[in-house]
Amino acid sequence: MEKLSRGNGQEQQSSKLRPRRLLLCLDGVPHKLIEVAKSRGLFDRFGAPTRLLSPFPTMTNVALSAMLGASPPAGYESLYFDRAAGELRGGIRKYLGRRTPDKIPSSYMDDLDYQEPLPFEFLIYVAPEKIWRADMQRFRERFRSAPQNRDYFAFLKATDGLLHAQGPERLAIALESLDKILREIQQYCGAETEIVMFSDHGMNLEENRRANLASTLQRRGFRVVIPAFGLCSYAAVYCPDADQIPEIARACAEVTGIDFGIFKDAEAVIIESDRGQARIEYQPADESYRYVKMSGDPLELSTFDDAFETESLWFERTAGHRYPNAVPNIYKSLFTPRVKHTADILISLKDGFYCGWTPFGRFVRLAATHGNALQASSNAFLMSTHRQFAPFVRADEAKALLRG
Numbered sequence: 505m506e507k508l509s510r511g512n513g514q515e516q517q518s519s520k521l522r523p524r525r526l527l528l529c530l531d532g533v534p535h536k537l538i539e540v541a542k543s544r545g546l547f548d549r550f551g552a553p554t555r556l557l558s559p560f561p562t563m564t565n566v567a568l569s570a571m572l573g574a575s576p577p578a579g580y581e582s583l584y585f586d587r588a589a590g591e592l593r594g595g596i597r598k599y600l601g602r603r604t605p606d607k608i609p610s611s612y613m614d615d616l617d618y619q620e621p622l623p624f625e626f627l628i629y630v631a632p633e634k635i636w637r638a639d640m641q642r643f644r645e646r647f648r649s650a651p652q653n654r655d656y657f658a659f660l661k662a663t664d665g666l667l668h669a670q671g672p673e674r675l676a677i678a679l680e681s682l683d684k685i686l687r688e689i690q691q692y693c694g695a696e697t698e699i700v701m702f703s704d705h706g707m708n709l710e711e712n713r714r715a716n717l718a719s720t721l722q723r724r725g726f727r728v729v730i731p732a733f734g735l736c737s738y739a740a741v742y743c744p745d746a747d748q749i750p751e752i753a754r755a756c757a758e759v760t761g762i763d764f765g766i767f768k769d770a771e772a773v774i775i776e777s778d779r780g781q782a783r784i785e786y787q788p789a790d791e792s793y794r795y796v797k798m799s800g801d802p803l804e805l806s807t808f809d810d811a812f813e814t815e816s817l818w819f820e821r822t823a824g825h826r827y828p829n830a831v832p833n834i835y836k837s838l839f840t841p842r843v844k845h846t847a848d849i850l851i852s853l854k855d856g857f858y859c860g861w862t863p864f865g866r867f868v869r870l871a872a873t874h875g876n877a878l879q880a881s882s883n884a885f886l887m888s889t890h891r892q893f894a895p896f897v898r899a900d901e902a903k904a905l906l907r908g
Contacts, residue, residue: 522698523696523697523698524652524653524654524655524656524693524696524697524698525655525656525697525698525699525700526647526655526656526658526689526693526697526698526699526700527655527656527657527658527700527702527906527907528658528660528686528699528700528701528702529568529657529658529659529660529701529702529703529704530660530663530682530701530702530703531564531659531660531661531662531663531664531703531704532564532663532664532667532668532703532704532705532706532707532874533663533664533667533675533703533706533707533884533885534703534705534706534707534709534880534881534883534884534885535553535555535556535703535706535883535884535885536706536709536880536883537672537675537676537679537709538553538703538885538887539553540672540676541676541679541683544676546679546680546683547683547686547701547887549687549690549889550699550701550887550888550889551887551888551889551891551892551893552887552892553885553886553887554885554886554887554893554894554895554896554897555823555824555828555883555884555885555886555895555896555897556571556702556703556883556884556885556886556897556899556902557823557828557829557833557882557883557884557896557897557898557899558704558705558706558881558882558883558884558899559833559836559837559842559899559900560738560833560834560837560850560852560876560877560882561580561736561738561740561837561850561852561875561876561877562705562706562738562874562875562876562877562881562882563580563581563705563736563738563874563875564664564704564705565577565580565581565609565610565843566580566842566843567704567705567884567899568610568612568704569610569611569612569842570842570899570900570902571702571704571899571900571902571903571906572612572615572902572903572906572907573903574610574611574612574615575610575611575612576610576841576842576843576844577609577610577843577844578593578594578609578843578844578845579594579731579740579843579844579845580731580738580740580843580847581594581731581733581734581736582594582609582733583731583732583733583861584731584740584843584845585729585731585740585742585845585847586845587742587845592729592731615657616657616658616659617646617647617650617656617657617658618642618643618646618647618656618657618658618659619658619659619661620635620639620642620660620661620662632662632665632666632668632669632670632674633666633670633674635662635665636660636662636663636665636666636678637681639660639661639662640660640662640678640681640682640685643658643660643685644685644688644689646658647689648689648692652693660682662678663675663678663703664707666678667707667709667871667872668707668735668870668871668872668873669869669870669871670871671709671871671872672709672872686699686701690889698888698889698890698891699888699889700886700887700888700889700891700905700906701885701886701887701888702884702885702886702887702902702906703884703885704884705874705881705882705884706874706879706880706881706882706883706884707872707873707874707880707881708737708855708856708872708873708874708876708878708880708881709871709872709880710855710856710872711856711870711871712735712737712856712857712858712870712871712872712873713761713856713857713858714761714857714858714859714860715759715760715761715762715853715857715858715859716759716760716761717730717739717756717759717761717762717851717859718730718732718859720755720759721741721752721755721756724755726743726748726751726752726755727743727744727745728741728742728743728744728752729741729742729744730742730859732859732860732861732862733860733861734860734861734875735858735859735860735861735870735873736858736859736860736873736874736875737852737853737854737855737857737858737859737873737874737875737876737878737881738850738851738852738853738859738875738876739850739851739853739859740847740849740850740851741756741765741847741848741849741850741851742847742848743848743849746848749767749848749849750767750769750774750776752849753765753766753767753774753776753849754776756776756849756851757776757777757778758778760857761853761854761856761857762777762778762851762852762853762854762857763777763852763853763854763876763877763878764776764777764779764802764803764851764852764877765777765849765850765851765852766834766837766838766849766850766852767838767848767849767850768838768839768848769783771785771786771839772784772785772786773834773835773838773839775802775803775834776802777800777802779800779801779802779804780797780798780799780800780801780802781798781799781800781802782795782796782797782798782800782801782802782803783795783796783798784796784831784834784835785812786835786839787812790812790814791814791815792812792813792814792815793812793813793814793815793818793831793832793835794810794811794812794813794831795808795810795831796810797810803827803830803831803834804825804826804827805822805825805830805831808821815832818831818832819832819896819898823895823896824896825879826878826879827877827878827879827882828877828879828882828883828896829898830877833877833882834877837850838850852875852876852877852878853875853876854876854878855876855878855880855881858870858873858875886902886905886906891905893905
């Protein structure tokens with residue numbers, strides 16, 4: 505087998521064969537914290553971490569189905585609104601019993617060689633310390649006992665629970681343990697085995713408080729469905745009366761903690777925020793987009809004119825923006841099947857605010873969260889022991905780098 509040489513995101517090899525690869529996803533670990541870990545000397549055999557841009561809403565199943573070219577999940581979380589049935593489905597029942605086909609949200613899970621036992625998916629938010637230690641050791645043992653002649657794909661979800669409930673200090677300890685495990689794996693497997701480590705989304709690293717979205721809309725007499733499960737910085741709103749969607753979106757933008765709301769207007773997307781209204785339009789002929797300021801500048805793109813530009817150019821100019829790659833990213837959140845049951849209105853909250861299931865919020869201190877379109881949640885990471893990637897990578901481009 506020929507060794508892979510380093511390249512700018514592309515594999516260079518003289519045959520179709522390559523050494524075994526360990527693909528390791530750390531749920532919810534932001535680019536910022538991996539940079540901090542590397543500055544402390546951890547993961548020193550890896551190249552510099554790339555910013556892997558998670559799609560909006562920045563949620564696990566949405567992100568991984570895009571990054572791995574897999575089937576879209578039913579909803580943005582395990583609790584979702586089924587349009588055809590007109591009812592909420594999923595939720596806590598997903599975590600009871602064993603994994604069955606109806607509890608696998610996307611086909612990317614069929615490729616996993618390791619993930620934590622199903623009940624642990626919920627328990628990581630209740631007892632993260634115990635779960636992450638067990639999770640990492642179980643991964644270590646399963647990897648060592650796996651066949652040595654094929655790739656191995658592991659997903660460590662406990663990192664997300666650690667950050668949500670305990671913040672970056674506890675995650676730093678967990679990353680030290682992971683670094684030791686990966687050093688042992690490299691010694692065990694040999695230097696020719698590539699390790700590719702990445703995350704599905706980032707996280708805002710601050711104390712969060714509830715945005716009273718549902719109760720405000722209810723008081724104003726709007727009939728809506730807002731699936732509430734995780735404590736996240738996005739919300740999905742489903743409206744029985746389509747004619748009310750623009751009015752409801754404007755009402756959402758007035759709620760304390762809401763950054764902006766988006767909804768479809770024919771083939772365009774309207775953005776409503778307390779900073780005004782704007783419009784994103786798409787031109788299929790050359791696959792280009794434009795951002796039109798109508799009564800303000802919700803995405804803070806005042807330095808850009810309102811001409812149509814290709815997605816590549818928007819990416820080049822705005823990958824490092826406060827709202828990374830916002831124009832194509834936000835448009836696609838409503839016009840591509842990121843989930844099977846797309847919301848009528850998608851809400852992005854400001855950092856420091858969340859929406860979610862009230863009982864869950866009573867026993868979890870929310871030290872960090874994710875879901876919105878801002879930089880902290882959008883900047884996941886990607887790095888390899890054998891390759892150096894471009895500084896920014898879109899989620900839709902990741903499959904070739906991860907699985908190629």
